[in-house]
Amino acid sequence: MGSLEIDSLDKSYGAAKVLKDINIEIEEGGFLVLVGPSGCGKSTLLNSIAGLEDITGGEIRIAGKKVNDLAPADRDIAMVFQSYALYPNMTVRGNIAFGMEIRKIPKAERDEAVHRVATLLQIEDLLDRKPSQLSGGQRQRVAMGRALVREPQVFLFDEPLSNLDAKLRVDMRTEIKKLHQRLGATIVYVTHDQIEAMTLATKIAVLKGGVLQQAGTPAEIYNNPVNTFVAEFMGSPSMNLIPAQAGQGPNGPTLSIARKAGDPLVLPAPEAVAAYAGRGVLLGLRPEAITDEEAADRNARVVETASCRIDVLEPSGADTYCTTDLGGKDVIGRLRADAPIRQGEDATLAFNLDKAVIFDPDSGERIA
Amino acid sequence: MSARTESRPDGGRVLRALLYAALILFAIYYLLPLYVMLANSVKPLEEIRQGNMMALPQVLTFEPWAQAWSEAKVGVAATGLKPYFWNSIKMVVPAVIIVTILGALNGYVLTKYTFRGANILFGMMLLGCFIPFQIALIPAARVLGFLGIAGTTWGLVLVHTAYGLGFATLFFRNYYAAFPTELIRAARIDGAGFFTIFFRILLPSSGPIIVVTVIWLFTNIWNDFLFGVSFGDFDSQPMTVALNNLVSSSGGVKEYNVHFAGAILAALPTLIVYIVSGRYFVRGLMSGAVKG
Helix, strand or coil, X not given: CCCEEEEEEEEXXXXXXEEEEEEEEECCCCEEEEECCCCCCHHHHHHHHHCCCCCCEEEEEECCEECCCCCHHHCCEEEECCCCCCCCCCCHHHHHHHHHHHCCCCHHHHHHXXXXXXXXXXXXXXXXXXXXXXXXXXXXXXXXXXXXXCCCCEEEEECCCCCCCHHHHHHHHHHHHHHHHHHCCEEXXXXXXXHHHXXXXXXXXXXXXXXXXXXXXXXHHHHCCCEHHHHHHCCCCCCEEEEEEEEEECCEEEEEECECCCCCEEEECCHHHHHHCCCEEEEEECHHXXXXXXXXXXXXXXXXEEEEEEEEEEECCCEEEEEEEECXXXXXXXXXXXXXCCCCCEEEEEEEHHHCEEECCCCCEECC | CHHHHHHCHHHHHHHHHHHHHHHHHHHHHHHHHHHHHHHHHXXXXXXXXXXXXXXXXXXXXXXXXXXHHHHCCECCECCCCXXXXXXXXXXXXXXXXXXXXXXXXXXXXXXXXXXXXXXXXHHHHHHHHCCCHHHHHHHHXXXXXXXXXXXXXXXXXXXXXXXXXXXXXXXXXXXXXXXCHHHHHHHHHCCCCHHHHHHHHHHHHCHHHHHHHHHHHHHHHHHCCHHHHHHECCCCXXXXXXXXXXXXXXXXXXXXXXXXXXXXXXXXXXXXXXXXXXXXXXHHHHHHXXXX
C-alpha cells in the first residue's frame, strides 16, 4: 500500500477538463516529482492532493485513507508554496508555530517543536525576525520549517525553488535531497525544471495537457520515454528526433537517414521496425549517444560510425556540442572537449544505437 | 540633477523661490476662510459689525465658543450644539465600526472565497454608491418606519451603513485582490478557519486600508446633512442639522461670531481625524495601487 495513491482522478472547471484519469502511486519515503510545461495541470494536481481544490472524479488516498472529502488541515499533509506564503505579520517563530497554535497544542510542546525544526534547518538566529527581514533563501528555509514541524504523512512542494537565483537554487536542491534522505519523508514535488526532476525524484510523473504521459524512475523516463513529448521534455539539450526511412536490409530492418551531401546514412534497426518498412519513423538519440569515435561507449553492443559535416561547434567547458544536419534536421552530438573536430569540416561520429528509441512520426508513440 | 544645479546655481535657486512663492500663495488663499472663521469667532459682535472681517480681534473673547457649544438657540431650545455633537458621535462611531468590519468581510469573501455571481453582486454594491441620496429618501423612510426606528440614532446608523457599505467594500476588495492567495491557502493547510484567517492573517495586514476607510466614512457620515435632517429627531439630529438651525434661527440679531464658532466646532472632528491619520490615508491609497 502506497503512502499516496491517486486513482483515476478527474478534474474539470465547468466544461474544461484540466486533469484526465490520473493514476499515480508513491510508496512511503518516495520522492514523486510532477513535471510538465506550464498549464499541464501539475499544480492543479498538487492542489487537489492538498485539498485546496475539489476534484470532479476519482479518489485520493493518503496512507490508505480516502481523503476526497477531508479539509486540507485534516489530510495529514504539509505544503511549501512557490511564494513561500509566510504570514507577514508574524515572526518566524509565529509562522512555524501557527498551525500548532490552531490545533491547540500546548505552548511548551510548540516551543520544543519550533526549536527542533529550527536547529535542523539552521534558522535558530532568525526566529524573532519578520519575513520581510529575511533573504530569499532564508524565507525558503522558514517555509520548509513550517511544513516540517507538522511531521505529516506527505509533504507537498509547489515549485519551491523557482523564485531563487540560479546558485541558491542548486544549493537548496541539494539541501532538499539531503533532508529527504534524513527524514525518509514522502514528498510530492511540482516543478517545470527537468533537471530538478531528474536529480531529486525517485519517481517522475510527466504531465501534458492534463494527461499523465509517463510515470517511472528518472532512469526509465530518461532512457525509455513512451512518446516524443517525454523524450523531448526530459534532458538538456533535448533528445534528437531524426526523421528516418524504415527499410528491410539483408541482416534485418534498417533505418536510412538522408544527409545533405552524399548517400543516406543506413543504420541497423530493431525487429519492431520491420512493420514500418517503407514508411517514415523518428529515430530518437540523446546527444551523448552521438560522439566522437574516441568517446564512444566501449560497453555498447551496437555502435555505428559515419562521416558527418559539422555545422556548428559549441564548447561548454566540460564537453563540446556539435551540430550536424541529419534527415533535414539539426542534430546535436556531445563530444569530448578536446576532440580533434573542426567546424565546417567532415568528421567521423559514433552513434550508440543501444540507446536509440524509435517513434511513430504521426502519433509520437514509441515503436521500439 | 545636482550637477545641473551646480552649473547654474542662480537659475535653480530662482526657480525654487518662485515655486515656493506660488505654493505659499495658494496655501494662504485656501487658509483664508479658516482664518476669517477663527478670527471672527473670538471677536465680540460689535467688532464684527464695524465691518472689518479680515482684521485681527482687538478684544479677545471665547464667549462665542461657549455660547455656540452650550447656550445658543438651536431651533427653539437654547441648548447650544453640545447635545447634537453627542448625537453625531453616537451615530458616526457605530456606523463607521459596523461598515468597516462588514466592508472588510465583504472584500475578503469577494476576493478569497469567490462564488458564482460574486462579480455581479459586487457590481450591484458599487451601483449603490452612485445612487443619489434623494432617490433613496422615501424608500428609506418606509423601511425605517417598518422597523420602528424612524427618528432614532440607530435608524441613522442603519441608513449610513447601507450607503457606506458600497465604498467600503470597494476599498477592501481592491486591497485584498492584491493580497497573495497562497497565504490564505497556507493558513487553510495550517487548519485555520474562515474567521481565524480573517482576524489572524488578513486584518493585521490591512492597516492602511482600514485607515482609508475610516477617514472616508467618518468624513462622509459626519458631514451628512440630508439624512440627518430627514430622519433625525431632537434626540438624534446630528451636528450638521443643528448648525443649520443655529444659523437660521432668527432671534433678532445675527450672531456671526457664534455661527463661526459653531461651524468650526462642527468641522473639528473630521479635521482631527484627518490630521492624525492623514499620512496613512495617502500611504493606504498608494499601497493599494502599487502593491503587486
